[in-house]
Amino acid sequence: MTSGDPRGAARPETHAEVGAGAAVSSSGLTKRFRGGQVAVDGVDLAVPSGSVYGFLGPNGSGKTTTIRILLGLISPTSGSCELLGGAIPDRAASVLPRVGALVEGPAFHPYLSGRANLRRLDAADRAAHPATCDARIGQALDRVGLAAAAGKKYRAYSLGMRQRLAIAAALLQPRELLILDEPTNGLDPQGTREVRALISNLAASGVTVMLSTHLLSEVEQICSHVGVMHLGKLVAQQPLAELRAATAARVSIETDAPDKASATLRRLGFTEVAPTSGGVTAEAGELPPEKVLSELVYDGVPVRGFAVATPDLEDVFVSLTGEGFDVSG
């Protein structure tokens, strides 16, 4: 990340205020597969209602397995979890109709059209009203931009179209919670933008979204909260803003008059002002960098060099996971 990046400017602030209670919570969730592999290891999730929760982790870190447990598809070796206040799997029948889910990529009947596939899922849903079926399917297809291809057989769909159909299936009913496992996988850049915009819109209307991804940029762009998975463990979980605070930009000034420069920086409200070998550094405040420079010059500080460095969120995650963002075994 280079200097002067206006981070946070385009970030939606609406879902920063989070409603009471957790839409998803778990305690000590653990899954040991036959064969001994511990895919999920003592995970304590807390996804606040109204948040867009980025469930971030490299491939193989246990995101999908966690999501399968949350949806009652596999039973945890130990630990417990709740969706929308109802324990899973005991209360799954009453909770899951209010949850839209995408798990480990799309899966549909290949010889049925996209629309027929949605009709089948709707038919299976006892909470769905048959009279509104066609209207709801039409709406869901519209929202994911698949209306034109709705009549094609699923097997003729591209990966991006399949992904869109899976998202449409999650939107067949109004939901309180969406659990989306890598929803932008296989989408082209345009499709990725559309899906992210759709998620932001849904979140703005009050839907809680738990979004698993291995893409840091995705979390940065649309999430209000983040949980980081690494080797089956949840190594961090906090509002993105807090994490971002740890990555505040720093200015560094090369000068022969570090004392003078420090005084100016303090006057401008900079914190953590510290001397370096050839000058001073400080944590950047609200002031845009070019303003800082003119203030320094105005105060008669002889500036030889000026730089703004923003530590990458990626650096933060590397420090959390202790290693690079690679596939974990």
Add this chain to the structure above:
Amino acid sequence: MSAADATAGVVTGAASAPWRRLSTRFLRSELGLVFGRRRNQVALAILAAVPVIIAVAVWWSAPPSGRGPNLIGAVSGNGVYVALAALGAELGLFLPLAVAAVASDAIAGEANQGTLRYLLTVPVGRARLLAVKYAGVLAYALAATLLVAAVGVAVGVAFFGGGEMILLSGSQIGFLPALGRVALICGYITACLAAVGALGLFVSTLTEQPVGAAIAVVVFTISNQILGTIPQLEPIHPYLMTHWWYGFGDLLRAPIATSSVGPGLLSAGIYTAVFLAAAWARLGSRDITS
């Protein structure tokens, strides 16, 4: 994606659609899937071809001599017997194979495609899923049996006429009562195939490979028949799944006998119950990792 996205509201539990206990939508969807599938349609077409082949073959070789199985010999006298000859000929392999293919696909096919996880998160309860899947299998078994019988009667009557039918007990009945006997036999055969379907459903919960499951069911069925031909194993014969299948001759007597059909229905019922219970126990506790 439309601009209407922002209108997506949050619906509270109380405001959502009423709980519909008695909806047949999922069952109808399942029937559409089973009967709409090309493979299953081809299987039905093949099953339906057998009575036609039998009728043509018998008609070709007329006048009938005394050789061959009883039923084939009787065909040339009365068209309805074509249906019975076809059912008898297909009960050994074709009908169980067709039912096994559909039943094995029930859970394993959905698991293989990944659609199982999406059905379960709709949510469809696992017991309900099994019930609907088994209903689909039963419907297919019944349809296959009735189709063979109907085609058999139709070609039989066309080739050989639809006069009086001579029962195994020697007496004669008219054409309509004869159709009634055929319907009873179809019911009995469907009950036997229901056990095959239940076995298929169970095996289908064990694997994600529908073809493997179908093969397992057919192997089980055929080895039952083979064991049934080994005289040394006579003490266990009554307990074999296939032992009573050909007992439907009981239904061609006047009055109707129950010496084979009775234990046959009991056997089919027990096999069905045991396999369904096993399927439920297995699917109920299975991790869906597909």
